Amino acid sequence: MLRAVVKGAGIVMACVLAILGILMMSFSGVSALPARIDGTLRVATHNVHYIILNRAEGAWSVADWERRKDALDAAFKVMNADLVAFQEMESFAGRDDSNLNLTLEWLLSQNPGYAAAAVGDFREFPSTQPILFRRDRLELLDQGWFFFSDTPDVIYSRTFNGSYPAFASWAEFRDRSNGEVFRVYNVHFEYSSRSNRLLSAALVRDRMLPFTQAGGTAFLLGDLNAWHGSATMQRLEAAGVSFAPVEGATYHLNRGVNLFGAIDHIGATPGVRLAADPVVLRYRFDGEWPSDHYPVLADYWMD
Numbered sequence: 001m002l003r004a005v006v007k008g009a010g011i012v013m014a015c016v017l018a019i020l021g022i023l024m025m026s027f028s029g030v031s032a033l034p035a036r037i038d039g040t041l042r043v044a045t046h047n048v049h050y051i052i053l054n055r056a057e058g059a060w061s062v063a064d065w066e067r068r069k070d071a072l073d074a075a076f077k078v079m080n081a082d083l084v085a086f087q088e089m090e091s092f093a094g095r096d097d098s099n100l101n102l103t104l105e106w107l108l109s110q111n112p113g114y115a116a117a118a119v120g121d122f123r124e125f126p127s128t129q130p131i132l133f134r135r136d137r138l139e140l141l142d143q144g145w146f147f148f149s150d151t152p153d154v155i156y157s158r159t160f161n162g163s164y165p166a167f168a169s170w171a172e173f174r175d176r177s178n179g180e181v182f183r184v185y186n187v188h189f190e191y192s193s194r195s196n197r198l199l200s201a202a203l204v205r206d207r208m209l210p211f212t213q214a215g216g217t218a219f220l221l222g223d224l225n226a227w228h229g230s231a232t233m234q235r236l237e238a239a240g241v242s243f244a245p246v247e248g249a250t251y252h253l254n255r256g257v258n259l260f261g262a263i264d265h266i267g268a269t270p271g272v273r274l275a276a277d278p279v280v281l282r283y284r285f286d287g288e289w290p291s292d293h294y295p296v297l298a299d300y301w302m303d
Contacts, residue, residue, distance in 0.1 A: 044079050
């Protein structure tokens with residue numbers, strides 16, 4: 001009897017390992033970074049995970065940040081994007097009362113050709129979802145935020161079901177190369193609550209619609225915690241957003257383990273069109289993973 005149980009357990013384990021192997025192959029793969037095409041705009045999104053300031057060692061600690069910060073900068077440089085929307089770019093001390101942002105300060109110090117949009121004093125602007133942009137290509141015109149809440153214009157208001165505050169940041173730019181004006185919405189939806197994701201997507205849709213219906217062009221970037229074809233994405237598509245076909249995993253458990261499809265996405269409204277398929281950078285940089293999410297980028301023609 002015991003021998004049969006052990007044999008059966010071995011068969012189950014072998015099946016589980018085989019399934020995991022198939023999933024890894026299905027959602028992995030390294031795409032070549034395309035050469036820049038003159039006249040296109042390269043946009044990107046990257047969830048970089050917050051730093052826990054009161055944790056000296058271990059995962060996402062200050063020591064962990066010191067180890068991975070060069071890799072994050074290397075990834076940023078390799079992307080060579082005109083703008084990058086970041087999520088979880090936060091130095092977390094257990095409360096929302098500090099302008100300290102180690103990740104933002106580091107990237108700006110290492111990349112003087114870029115500036116930050118969607119930032120400000122923490123009392124007036126939640127600055128954990130900045131948008132870094134190339135100074136010589138883009139001019140910042142305006143910026144703002146709204147929380148995924150029944151009181152979206154109240155800063156740090158909790159989400160619809162009372163969980164931790166979550167929000168959309170946005171920035172409006174003028175392209176210096178052609179004079180085109182467009183807006184970028186940077187979002188991070190909750191992973192654990194489907195109802196929160198759906199309500200958040202509906203709010204983003206409703207906030208985008210007046211701008212796009214007036215003829216404005218917009219990009220939607222971020223960590224949606226939702227797959228292609230989901231109800232979450234369908235609500236955003238109702239605002240005219242067309243999502244780039246990001247293939248494979250964008251979240252990897254901070255170990256390069258790719259078990260399910262993309263949850264980080266790039267979308268755009270009419271007025272822009274993809275110049276090439278989007279790319280997921282499934283690389284280590286300097287031997288380190290920059291984050292538990294891969295950067296995702298795409299090149300667009302501005303029609």
